[in-house]
Amino acid sequence: AFSRVGSFDWTAAVSVPLAEIAAPAWRSALRTLAAGLAFLLAGLGLALLVARRITGPIASLRDLAAAPDNDRPPSAASSGLAEVDEVAGVLVAEARERRAAAAALRESEFRLRLALDASQLGTWLWEAGGALSGDARAKALFGLPPDARVDYASWTAAIEPEDRPAVEAASARALDASDPHDEFDREYRVRRPDGRLVWLHAVGRAAFEPDPARPSGRRAARIHGTVQDVTERRAAAERQRLLLREV
Numbered sequence: 001a002f003s004r005v006g007s008f009d010w011t012a013a014v015s016v017p018l019a020e021i022a023a024p025a026w027r028s029a030l031r032t033l034a035a036g037l038a039f040l041l042a043g044l045g046l047a048l049l050v051a052r053r054i055t056g057p058i059a060s061l062r063d064l065a066a067a068p069d070n071d072r073p074p075s076a077a078s079s080g081l082a083e084v085d086e087v088a089g090v091l092v093a094e095a096r097e098r099r100a101a102a103a104a105l106r107e108s109e110f111r112l113r114l115a116l117d118a119s120q121l122g123t124w125l126w127e128a129g130g131a132l133s134g135d136a137r138a139k140a141l142f143g144l145p146p147d148a149r150v151d152y153a154s155w156t157a158a159i160e161p162e163d164r165p166a167v168e169a170a171s172a173r174a175l176d177a178s179d180p181h182d183e184f185d186r187e188y189r190v191r192r193p194d195g196r197l198v199w200l201h202a203v204g205r206a207a208f209e210p211d212p213a214r215p216s217g218r219r220a221a222r223i224h225g226t227v228q229d230v231t232e233r234r235a236a237a238e239r240q241r242l243l244l245r246e247v
Helices: 018-066 082-119 136-141 152-158 164-175 231-246
Strands: 002-005 010-013 122-127 132-134 183-191 197-210 218-229
Touching: 018 082, 122 136, 122 197, 136 218, 152 164, 164 183, 164 197, 164 218, 197 231
Parallel strands: none
Antiparallel strands: 002 010, 122 132, 122 218, 183 197, 197 218
16 A cells, blocks of 8 residues: 655555465455354265165165065154154055955955865856856866866856757847846756767856946846756766656
């Protein structure tokens, strides 16, 4: 800095090293930068802790939702997050309900299989489009192996020609959406591949789906049913009839 001194022809000059002037500013800037960096690192560390606290319970929720049903009762430990704990509680409740429903279904299937085995009933399913399927016992009643493929044509071909029209009429009536009689119940003769003639009793019920475009408001979807060999029963009834006739 320069300044003239009074009336004298003097000029006073004052100088300070630039580093001393800039040093406080640099120190202030460095302190500000260090404080900002410290706050940034602290924020990142806090965010990491919060993220780990959140992602851990969420991963537990994912594992809980994907866990298969087994004998171990489903449970979830408290995460400390109310929202996560609420979702975990819902998942645990649903898992328990699912396990209970699966157990009830297995018990029902077991009882059904016992009933089918005791009565020697085979089960079959006829789709409205013509697809036909049955279990091993139903196929055995027709003299077929368990892996045999059965369709409507092969089924009707196995039925004795004299019984075929009545069987087809009964099935058509059961699938008729305008007819309230949705059941199929017929006894008919079947010629097995080995030439043996047997009497079968088939019972079924048609299932319908809504169809507003039809006058009846519904359309046939399938028929579920059972089939049983009644050859011996019919033979016994015939023997009894002949016996009573002789008497």
